[in-house]
Amino acid sequence: MPLSELIGDARRRKDLLKHMILQLHEGQAPEQVKAQLVRMLGQVPYGDVVEVEQELIAEGLPSEEVLRLCDLHHAALEGSIDLSRARPAPPGHPVHTFQQENRALEWEIKELGKLYAEILALPSDADAGERMESVRAHFNNLMDVEKHYLRKENLLFPYLEKRGITGPPKVMWGKHDEARAMLKGAMEALVAVDRFTGGEAQGVIQLIVEPASRSISEMIDKEEQILLPMCLDTLTDAEWHAISRQSADFGFCLYDPVQEWIPDGVAPETEEPADAGRVRLPSGSMTPAELAAILNTIPFDLTFVDRDDRVRYFTQGRERIFSRSRAILGREVQYCHPPGSVHVVQRILDDFRSGTHDRAAFWITMKGRFIHIEYFALRDPKGEYLGCLEVSQDLTEKRALQGEQRLLSYVDAEVNHA
Numbered sequence: 104m105p106l107s108e109l110i111g112d113a114r115r116r117k118d119l120l121k122h123m124i125l126q127l128h129e130g131q132a133p134e135q136v137k138a139q140l141v142r143m144l145g146q147v148p149y150g151d152v153v154e155v156e157q158e159l160i161a162e163g164l165p166s167e168e169v170l171r172l173c174d175l176h177h178a179a180l181e182g183s184i185d186l187s188r189a190r191p192a193p194p195g196h197p198v199h200t201f202q203q204e205n206r207a208l209e210w211e212i213k214e215l216g217k218l219y220a221e222i223l224a225l226p227s228d229a230d231a232g233e234r235m236e237s238v239r240a241h242f243n244n245l246m247d248v249e250k251h252y253l254r255k256e257n258l259l260f261p262y263l264e265k266r267g268i269t270g271p272p273k274v275m276w277g278k279h280d281e282a283r284a285m286l287k288g289a290m291e292a293l294v295a296v297d298r299f300t301g302g303e304a305q306g307v308i309q310l311i312v313e314p315a316s317r318s319i320s321e322m323i324d325k326e327e328q329i330l331l332p333m334c335l336d337t338l339t340d341a342e343w344h345a346i347s348r349q350s351a352d353f354g355f356c357l358y359d360p361v362q363e364w365i366p367d368g369v370a371p372e373t374e375e376p377a378d379a380g381r382v383r384l385p386s387g388s389m390t391p392a393e394l395a396a397i398l399n400t401i402p403f404d405l406t407f408v409d410r411d412d413r414v415r416y417f418t419q420g421r422e423r424i425f426s427r428s429r430a431i432l433g434r435e436v437q438y439c440h441p442p443g444s445v446h447v448v449q450r451i452l453d454d455f456r457s458g459t460h461d462r463a464a465f466w467i468t469m470k471g472r473f474i475h476i477e478y479f480a481l482r483d484p485k486g487e488y489l490g491c492l493e494v495s496q497d498l499t500e501k502r503a504l505q506g507e508q509r510l511l512s513y514v515d516a517e518v519n520h521a
Contacts, residue, residue, distance in 0.1 A: 121155045161270070181509045187520055196347045196363030197259070198331050200355065204251050205323045207357035212316050214240045219308050225301030232298045238312065239293045239442045244357060246286060248319055250433045252279045253355040255330075258346045258353070262338050267281035275322075283317040289315035331434065342364035354433025355413070402493040407481075408436045408490055412452055424474060424495045436491075456488050464496075473499045 192198035218238050222231055260272035289312045294333065296303065338346075344366050381388040389397070398405065404424045407416040414434050417427045436452075437445050455478075456459040464477040475498050481489040 115420070117155050117158075120151055121159060124492070125159075135338030144312060159270075190332070192331075192335060193364060195302050195347070195362045197254075197343055197350060197361055197364075198335055199364070200350065200358065200360050201251065201255075201326065201331060203358045203360075204248075204356040205327065208245065208248060208251075208319055211241050211357070212320055215245075215312075215316050219313055220410055222301065222304045222308055225304070227300065227305070229301035230298070230491045231301050231304035235293065235299045235304050235307075236442070238308075239290075242286075242290055242293060242312070242316075243314060243438050245319060246290065246438045247356045247430070247434055248286070249283070249356075249435070250354040252283070253353045253433065254346075254350055255279070257511045258349055259282065259334060262342050266337055271330065271333075275325065278318075278322060278325070282322060283316070285311075285315035285318050294445070319365065341369075346371055351432060355430045357430055402496065404493075406493040406495075407490060408452075408493070409490040410456075412436050414439060415490075422497075424469075424497055441517060451478055452491060458488075459485070470498075472497050473502050499511050 113363050113476065157277050163224045218234055218241070222234050222238075224233075225231055257274075258275055260276065263269075263272050292307050292311045299307070337504075344364075379436055383389055398418045399420045401418070401420075403418070404420065404427075405418045406414060406427070409415045409427060412435050414431045414436055417431075431439055437448055440448050449462075454463075461480045461482075462477060464475070466473065466475045468474070473494060476493070479492045479494065481492055483489055500507075
């Protein structure tokens with residue numbers, strides 16, 4: 104059969120791709136397989152890669168083996184996957200959000216790459232402390248990828264599985280877990296030592312840290328070249344809308360979507376009537392709009408961290424003390440603090456969880472303002488730990504108050520003003 108006909112024959116093309124993946128399974132070098140693939144097929148449609156992976160698992164190749172081969176056949180197919188037919192996602196669409204998060208992750212990895220090069224060029228006895236502190240800071244941001252993975256696992260993969268696409272999600276979830284383990288190990292290595300010499304830093308970078316950041320880069324390639332284009336072709340707008348509505352529950356990774364995506368034919372959600380959907384509490388009730396107004400009007404910055412140490416809510420008052428964006432929602436609170444203070448945050452949370460303490464207060468001077476910060480343990484009526492509430496307040500003016508101003512003084516002030 105002429106090569107042009109082979110390229111146009113989808114079944115034969117997939118069979119050839121499957122054969123090449125099995126060659127990798129038998130130990131043939133990725134570069135040799137890639138050269139053969141490019142010579143015979145030119146470019147492979149992304150859908151073929153997904154279907155072949157699914158067929159291999161259905162035919163008995165263990166998903167663990169596909170997981171082991173995942174990086175190998177990704178290396179073999181790199182640059183050979185045809186994305187010309189991939190549909191673009193509009194702003195606010197879950198795929199657009201995934202892509203923007205990938206751009207933010209890539210920026211962090213690029214900055215890390217510059218630091219790696221500087222550290223690897225240092226003499227072995229040089230002080231690498233400042234550069235390694237920068238590596239810690241960027242790695243702290245990379246840990247935010249957890250929310251990206253959670254949204255894929257809990258929102259995207261279930262819809263694929265409903266369509267009978269079970270193999271690729273299983274394989275990709277396994278790669279998530281590998282990346283998680285590598286990131287955790289890298290972060291532990293970075294915070295275990297206060298000061299690094301050049302030689303120590305080089306060893307940590309080459310053996311632990313760089314492989315961890317590379318695992319995120321490789322996952323970005325798999326998403327952009329295969330998973331996301333395939334999902335755009337597979338899921339309906341109604342399914343994407345359902346994913347979009349639930350995404351904020353898991354939080355966003357280094358990116359806060361700036362506009363809402365609503366597919367054609369779906370009406371925007373409107374506020375509930377004032378007499379419906381009330382939030383009922385032991386001492387009364389209010390509508391969600393009233394509750395939001397109350398929380399955003401009180402003169403505090405409030406941040407709620409749940410029992411699993413994940414940030415779940417913050418107030419959005421007009422005058423904020425510390426900047427917040429929805430990108431922190433779902434993030435482990437330990438990674439919202441500089442590495443040098445993480446151990447203190449962890450100690451407070453451990454004490455709250457164990458019941459040793461119920462509050463911890465601190466105060467600082469920031470830009471000439473007196474800022475009071477207090478953490479409170481939240482417990483249910485049985486004393487079970489529910490989470491932590493951070494309360495920050497600018498007390499500059501209140502700290503300077505003297506004498507008295509009683510309630511009736513308000514009337515006197517109004518009369519004098521008139």
